Amino acid sequence: MTDIKPARILVADDHTLMREGLRRIIEGAPDMLVAAEATNGQEVIAHVRKGELDLVLLDLSMPGKSGVPLIKQIKEEFPKLPVLVLTMHQEDQYAVRSIQAGASGYLTKESAGTELLNAIRRVAGGRLFISPEVAEQLAMNAMPGSNKELSHKALSDREFEVFRMMVEGISVTDIAEQLNLSAKTVSTHKARILQKMNMQSLAQLVRYAVEHGIAGERSASED
Structure with missing residues (x-):
């Protein structure tokens, strides 16, 4: 039987308790592990440049560069590295801007307890993880004159x-x-x-x- 290499995840959040909680959830799954942690945008970039990650689990609001500008930098330097946004913001507009910047998924912290592992597996596997509401908004934004x-x-x-x-x-x-x-x-x-x-x-x-x-x-x- 061939051993499956677990997905190596960077957990980026400036709140210690949140990172600890995410680590417990992630490391309870056999197919993924927390390879690194970051508390600000500078640390995120430093970790991804080491080239040892399979997915970035990213909080939108951290000190320094964060949010959409940080997503864009990650995707510019490492276009194949999936980014899954985990945030307290439930508004569709944050999700739409994140996806347009290159994120492959958007998950609220409120639903992380039940959806996190599924979201990670989808995004790490090259698929998207977005709600039907966000998908609809993305489609509407693509219509002429919508902006x-x-x-x-x-x-x-x-x-x-x-x-x-x-x-x-x-x-x-x-x-x-x-x-x-x-x-x-x-x-x-x-x-x-x-x-x-x-x-x-x-x-x-x-x-x-x-x-x-x-x-x-x-x-x-x-x-």
Whole structure:
């Protein structure tokens, strides 16, 4: 009988308890193992460049480069390395942007306990793991003129990331720290977001985000 080589997985998440929980789930399966762990984008790139991985299990929100820009860098340098996004964000827009950037799957942390191993096996096997809702949104985005229907679709990936953090009530200073950017750069992104979305204030952005399911109902204050 031929031994099956387990899939070597990089678990990238900046929360220790989450990484420990994922390790327990993964290493309970005979066909996969946690080969490395990372807590930020720099560590992710350092590990994938060693060329000893079969899959990256990636949290969207980590210090430094993260989210869609990090997915793009991984796929640019290692186009054949599958990326499975594991995130707390349930909104389809995050999933759509992740898949368009090159991720092969999108899984929320809420459903990780029951779906994680199946998702890993599908993605590691060269298939996609996405919900029917995300598949529908991807199809709709491919239709002519679709990107003009909702103003947030005009945002770049970095602008969308800043937009999402702003409407969740995170200050410019804290956004800059989390994304490893200067406050001036974040403020520039903020101005471009308002301009592209034809809005005048953060309060308008928050209302828009709530109406379109990009953020939950919460208060936000200008920085």
